Structure formats: C-alpha cells, structure tokens
Amino acid sequence: MPVFRWGNALDAIRDLEREMDRWLRSVNFTVEGIRAGRAYPPVNIYELDDEFLLTAELPGARKEDIELTVSGGAVTLRGSRSNQGDVPEERFRRSERPRGVWERTFTLPARVLEDGLDAELMNGVLRLHLPKAPTQQPRRIPVVERSESPAKPETTGQEEQSQ
Numbered sequence: 169m170p171v172f173r174w175g176n177a178l179d180a181i182r183d184l185e186r187e188m189d190r191w192l193r194s195v196n197f198t199v200e201g202i203r204a205g206r207a208y209p210p211v212n213i214y215e216l217d218d219e220f221l222l223t224a225e226l227p228g229a230r231k232e233d234i235e236l237t238v239s240g241g242a243v244t245l246r247g248s249r250s251n252q253g254d255v256p257e258e259r260f261r262r263s264e265r266p267r268g269v270w271e272r273t274f275t276l277p278a279r280v281l282e283d284g285l286d287a288e289l290m291n292g293v294l295r296l297h298l299p300k301a302p303t304q305q306p307r308r309i310p311v312v313e314r315s316e317s318p319a320k321p322e323t324t325g326q327e328e329q330s331q
Contacts, residue, residue, distance in 0.1 A: 208266040209245070209294075213274060220276060220298040227292040234289070236296060238282055243298065244273045 209224045224245060226234065235246040248269045279301040286297040 207272060208249070208270050209272070211245070211272065211274070215277070218300055220278075220280065220300065222274070222294075222296040222298065224294040224296075225292065226289070226294050229289065229292065229294075231289050234294065236285075236287055238280065238285060238298070241279065242273050242275050243296065244271065245294075246271045 209226050211222060211224045214221045214223075222243065226247070229247065229249065233247045233249070237244045237246070246269075249265075249267050276298065280298040281301050284297075284299040288295050
C-alpha cells in the first residue's frame with residue numbers, strides 16, 4: 169500500500185499560494201489592462217523636527233505636469249506623463265514606464281501649516297516641505313465658586329405667545 173504524506177502535498181499548495189501573492193503584489197490593474205510595477209510615482213515621507221518632507225521620483229517631469237494640493241490632513245499629488253520621444257505606440261516591444269494621468273493621496277500624521285508649504289523639483293525629484301503646525305497647549309479654565317444657584321432667565325410675553 170502506498171504511503172501518502174500530507175506534508176509534501178500541502179507544501180506544493182503553499183508554494184502556489186506564495187507565488188500567487190507575489191504575482192498579485194506586482195500587478196496594477198489599469199484602464200488599458202494589466203501593468204506590472206508599482207504605483208507611480210514612488211514616494212518617501214520623512215518626519216523631521218519641524219516639518220514633514222515628501223520626496224517623489226518624477227524623472228523627466230516638468231513643473232507644468234504636476235499639481236499639488238493639501239486639504240483635510242491629506243496631500244494629493246496629481247500629474248501626467250506622456251510618451252517620451254517620437255516612437256509610435258505600436259513600435260513598443262516592452263514598456264515599463266507608466267504613462268498617462270496619475271494621482272496619489274497620502275494622509276499626514278499631524279497638522280501642517282498650509283501657508284508655509286514649499287515644493288521644488290530638481291533632477292527629477294520633487295521635494296515637498298510640509299511644516300508642522302504648532303501644538304496647542306491645554307488652556308486652564310478657572311472654576312468660580314458660587315453660594316447660590318444661578319437665576320433662571322426671565323421669560324418674555326413673546327415666548328408664551330409662540331407656544
């Protein structure tokens with residue numbers, strides 16, 4: 169009688185599961201179909217002492233192609249990337265650079281001063297400086313002790329007529 173070992177059979181299923189997870193992480197679904205790669209543009213966000221610094225890789229981008237907005241504790245990067253060069257679409261044999269309109273939104277971990285925002289684009293790297301808003305210190309509220317209960321407000325004739 170053949171001996172069936174469950175451990176070996178399940179290992180093949182686990183390998184298949186890992187391979188499917190790896191494949192699904194590397195695929196973005198777009199209007200054109202399936203595109204391998206990550207969300208564009210790749211972004212890093214750093215927390216410094218007095219600001220957050222967002223850097224985004226945008227090779228070949230011009231400042232006219234980029235729109236930045238900050239609202240409600242989130243920063244949105246929006247832009248477009250056209251086909252570089254004069255090569256027609258049907259001539260591509262492999263295309264890994266994303267093209268078209270893109271948008272990415274990030275939630276900021278703290279409030280920022282919207283008046284002090286500063287963005288610069290140099291050598292294909294966007295640097296967005298988001299200065300932190302000062303934290304408000306708790307305000308102490310004095311307590312007054314009274315010997316009598318507060319008087320009720322007097323009613324006027326108009327209130328009685330409206331009822």
